[in-house]
Every structure is written in C-alpha cells, then in structure tokens.
Amino acid sequence: MEENFRDSIGTINKEGKRAWVFPKKPSGPLYEYRKYVSYALLLFLLASPFIKINGNQFLMFNVLERRFNIFGLPFWPQDFYLFVLSMIIGVVFIALFTVAFGRIFCGWLCPQTIFMEMVFRRVEYWIDGDRGAQKRLDRQEWNAEKIKKRALKWTVFFFISFLIANVFLAYLIGSDRLLLYISQGPFRHISTLVSLLIFTAVFFFVFAWFREQVCIIACPYGRMQGVLLDNKSVVVAYDHKRGEAEKGRKKFKKGEDRQALGHGDCIDCFQCVNVCPTGIDIRNGTQLECVNCTACIDECDTIMENVHLPKGLIRYASEENIEKKTPFEFTPRLKGYSAVLLILIGILAGMLFLRNDLEANILRLPGQLYEHKENNIISNVFTYKLLNKTTKTIDDVSFKLLSHNGKIEVVTHENFDVPAQGLSEGTLFIEINNSALNGDKDKLRIGVYSGEHLIETTTARFLAPRSYK
Numbered sequence: 062m063e064e065n066f067r068d069s070i071g072t073i074n075k076e077g078k079r080a081w082v083f084p085k086k087p088s089g090p091l092y093e094y095r096k097y098v099s100y101a102l103l104l105f106l107l108a109s110p111f112i113k114i115n116g117n118q119f120l121m122f123n124v125l126e127r128r129f130n131i132f133g134l135p136f137w138p139q140d141f142y143l144f145v146l147s148m149i150i151g152v153v154f155i156a157l158f159t160v161a162f163g164r165i166f167c168g169w170l171c172p173q174t175i176f177m178e179m180v181f182r183r184v185e186y187w188i189d190g191d192r193g194a195q196k197r198l199d200r201q202e203w204n205a206e207k208i209k210k211r212a213l214k215w216t217v218f219f220f221i222s223f224l225i226a227n228v229f230l231a232y233l234i235g236s237d238r239l240l241l242y243i244s245q246g247p248f249r250h251i252s253t254l255v256s257l258l259i260f261t262a263v264f265f266f267v268f269a270w271f272r273e274q275v276c277i278i279a280c281p282y283g284r285m286q287g288v289l290l291d292n293k294s295v296v297v298a299y300d301h302k303r304g305e306a307e308k309g310r311k312k313f314k315k316g317e318d319r320q321a322l323g324h325g326d327c328i329d330c331f332q333c334v335n336v337c338p339t340g341i342d343i344r345n346g347t348q349l350e351c352v353n354c355t356a357c358i359d360e361c362d363t364i365m366e367n368v369h370l371p372k373g374l375i376r377y378a379s380e381e382n383i384e385k386k387t388p389f390e391f392t393p394r395l396k397g398y399s400a401v402l403l404i405l406i407g408i409l410a411g412m413l414f415l416r417n418d419l420e421a422n423i424l425r426l427p428g429q430l431y432e433h434k435e436n437n438i439i440s441n442v443f444t445y446k447l448l449n450k451t452t453k454t455i456d457d458v459s460f461k462l463l464s465h466n467g468k469i470e471v472v473t474h475e476n477f478d479v480p481a482q483g484l485s486e487g488t489l490f491i492e493i494n495n496s497a498l499n500g501d502k503d504k505l506r507i508g509v510y511s512g513e514h515l516i517e518t519t520t521a522r523f524l525a526p527r528s529y530k
C-alpha cells in the first residue's frame with residue numbers, strides 16, 4: 062500500500078491550496094427523501110420566530126436580554142438550571158446517538174448541510190450547470206458568460222444570505238422588534254443594520270466559499286467522530302468485502318464473469334467520488350470528512366442497477382455488518398441506546414412543560430431575627446420576589462401559610478398584580494403562635510394564590526427563640 066495513503070484531505074491539493082469540490086448533482090430515492098425532510102426543516106427554521114403561542118414567540122434566543130422561548134414557553138435567567146440540565150442531557154444524547162447511528166444528524170438534519178446542499182448548491186446547479194459545466198466555467202477566462210453567471214449567482218447568494226440573516230436576527234431580538242425596525246426604516250436602527258449586514262456577510266462567506274470546510278475543520282461535532290464511532294456504529298459505508306473481493310475492483314466489461322475472475326463488484330467508475338460534496342472517496346473507509354449525506358449511496362445504486370449487480374455496495378452499515386457479512390439489524394445495543402435516548406427526550410420534555418409560570422422567592426430580611434408579640438406570637442419579616450414568566454398579568458395575588466397555623470401580612474395589606482413578563486417585589490410579615498412551632502428554625506411552606514387558585518408553592522425558614530424547641 063502507498064505510504065502516503067490518506068495522509069492528506071481531499072479538499073487540499075499537492076501545493077497545499079484549497080482544492081475546490083465540484084460535486085455531481087445527486088439523484089436517487091435517498092436524495093428525494095432528504096429533499097422532503099429539508100423542506101420541512103427549512104419551513105420550521107424560517108417560520109419558528111414568526112409563530113406565536115399564547116403571545117410568546119415559538120423559538121427565541123435573546124442572549125443580550127437573557128430571555129429565551131422554547132416551543133412557546135418563556136425561560137428566564139432563573140431557569141438556568143433547566144438550561145444546564147438540558148445541556149447535559151444534550152451532550153449525553155449526542156454521544157449515544159453518534160455511537161449508535163454515526164453522523165445521520167449531519168446528513169439529514171444539520172442546518173449547514175441543509176442550506177448548503179438543498180438551497181445554495183441547487184441555485185448553483187441552476188445557474189452554473191452540473192459538475193462538468195461548473196469545472197469548465199471555473200477554468201474559463203473572465204468572459205461575458207462567466208461574469209454574467211458569477212454576478213447572478215453571487216447576487217442570489219447575497220439575497221438568500223440576507224434573508225437567513227433576518228431570520229437569525231428574529232431569533233435573537235424577537236420577530237416583533239425586527240418587524241418594527243423594518244417598518245420604521247433601517248437607518249433609524251443603525252447598529253441593528255450593521256449586525257444584519259455582518260451576519261449576511263458571514264452566511265455569504267460560509268455558503269459561497271467556506272462550504273464543506275465548516276464540516277471538515279470548523280465543526281466540533283465533526284471533530285469528535287474519531288472518538289465516538291466504533292465498529293458497531295451505523296454509518297454510510299462501502300462494502301469493501303463485496304466491492305474488492307480477492308482481486309480488487311475493476312472497470313466494467315460487458316459479458317465478463319467478474320465473480321469467476323475474482324473481481325469485486327466495484328467497477329471503479331468514480332461516481333461515488335464525483336458526487337461527494339466533501340470530495341472524499343468513501344471506498345477508503347470511514348473518514349471524518351464524510352457528513353453521511355447518502356449521495357454516494359444513491360449514485361452507486363444507480364450504477365449497480367445499470368450493470369445488473371445487487372444494490373447496496375455503499376449503504377448504511379456498521380464495520381461489523383460488513384466484516385461478518387450480516388445485514389443491518391436493530392441489535393439489542395441499538396434498542397438499548399434508542400430506549401435511553403427516548404427516556405432522555407422524555408425527561409427534557411417533562412422538565413420544559415412542568416416548569417412553573419411564576420417563580421416565587423421568599424427570603425428573610427438580612428440582619429433580622431424575630432420579634433415577640435402579644436399572646437405568644439412570633440413574627441419574622443421577609444422580602445418576596447415574584448417573577449411572572451408569562452405574557453399575561455397574574456392578578457389578585459396573595460400568600461397563604463400551608464404548613465403552619467399562622468398568618469402572612471403583606472406590608473401594603475392588600476392583594477396585588479404581577480405584570481406580564483415582569484417582577485413584583487416587597488416585604489411581608491409572617492406571624493405564628495409559639496405553640497404551632499416545632500423548633501427554632503421551622504421550614505415553612507407558603508402558597509402563592511391568584512384569587513382562589515394556588516399557582517406556586519415555595520419555602521422559607523422561620524426563626525424563633527430556642528425555648529420554643
């Protein structure tokens with residue numbers, strides 16, 4: 062075997078410069094399925110910031126104001142624990158998913174692949190033509206045809222990038238504010254306009270030039286593949302046992318009995334290489350550049366059909382499937398991992414939906430102990446903070462002591478409202494008869510009511526003299 066086998070990546074030439082990839086236009090059943098999946102995901106990505114549920118944007122990640130909406134549920138900095146938990150679950154999920162199913166996510170769901178292969182690449186095929194025409198155009202001098210095609214392509218790319226940047230901004234600052242800024246004219250919001258143009262430039266750079274390099278050198282998930290995959294992981298794989306047989310691959314000759322001659326089923330047509338958007342030869346084994354886009358599966362299946370050999374020379378399979386010549390099966394390991402993944406999704410969904418709309422914090426006033434009052438009443442003073450995470454005012458709010466006999470008196474002596482997505486804070490006194498106390502530091506359970514409805518419960522420590530133990 063050559064000493065330099067696989068010691069360089071397909072997108073860098075011998076001089077160390079970028080080798081531009083001109084992938085052939087994919088076609089085949091998997092590509093069709095991917096198209097449908099990508100249409101659904103594009104619709105989801107583009108529409109999510111403009112959909113409202115109970116007045117809340119469906120998805121919003123307002124990092125500057127630290128406000129997040131997920132599936133229409135508003136999250137605040139106070140929900141940070143949920144964020145940390147979902148991050149931990151997310152990391153476990155990604156690790157398990159990748160160990161079991163390889164990079165399926167990259168090929169089918171990743172926004173980079175979807176925008177690159179299903180939007181920008183298709184515009185490119187439409188303007189520049191297929192692989193051969195693109196290569197010719199690239200070599201061609203800057204004549205009228207090339208200038209016209211490049212100008213058209215880059216203009217379309219710019220507008221798509223601008224559209225994506227607007228949607229991206231709608232995720233960040235909220236679609237209402239974005240639409241308001243647009244209606245007021247961009248020059249009244251220069252800093253937002255500058256951000257928008259920077260995002261547009263970044264998207265243009267990524268999709269017009271950087272392209273597959275994102276997956277190969279920039280994406281941390283792609284870089285982790287080496288440690289996450291093992292020989293049981295299901296990936297897009299070339300069946301080297303079948304493709305190479307005893308005497309290796311060989312060009313197709315009509316009427317030849319390849320099996321009798323000991324040649325494998327690979328007819329060395331290079332179509333799987335030509336169609337690959339990351340410029341690799343999948344026949345060299347699993348490589349970190351492979352985004353599992355399945356274009357080579359479709360392409361090789363078409364070739365196999367044409368030469369009347371069984372399809373599936375390149376297919377979803379694990380290294381073990383190929384070595385042991387076993388078909389893909391849903392093994393107990395995959396079942397186990399899938400069950401764990403489902404449980405994790407369930408936990409996360411439960412955490413998201415069972416979260417309260419009102420966050421209540423009741424803390425003793427610093428530096429204050431307790432006060433004796435008439436008739437053996439002990440009084441403690443507290444501050445309260447109520448955060449309304451919804452877009453509706455919570456009215457007629459009051460507190461009740463749930464764990465002890467006693468009373469809670471807000472300083473203002475009246476019920477109050479908590480404004481939508483706002484905060485109410487103040488001071489309250491809790492008074493409990495000594496006979497109802499169990500010790501000098503009782504834990505109180507306090508109910509927060511809107512009218513007669515209990516909307517949240519919280520706890521607080523009540524201090525009393527030691528003699529009441």
Ligand code: SF4
Pocket residue numbers: 299304326327328329330331332333334344360361364374375
């Ligand atoms: S497309 Fe199939 S037959 Fe052609 S080179 Fe690739 S693996 Fe071999």
Ligand code: SF4
Pocket residue numbers: 297333336337338339340341342343350351352353354355356357358
């Ligand atoms: S090797 Fe096949 S699946 Fe992997 S990126 Fe290339 S075409 Fe897509």
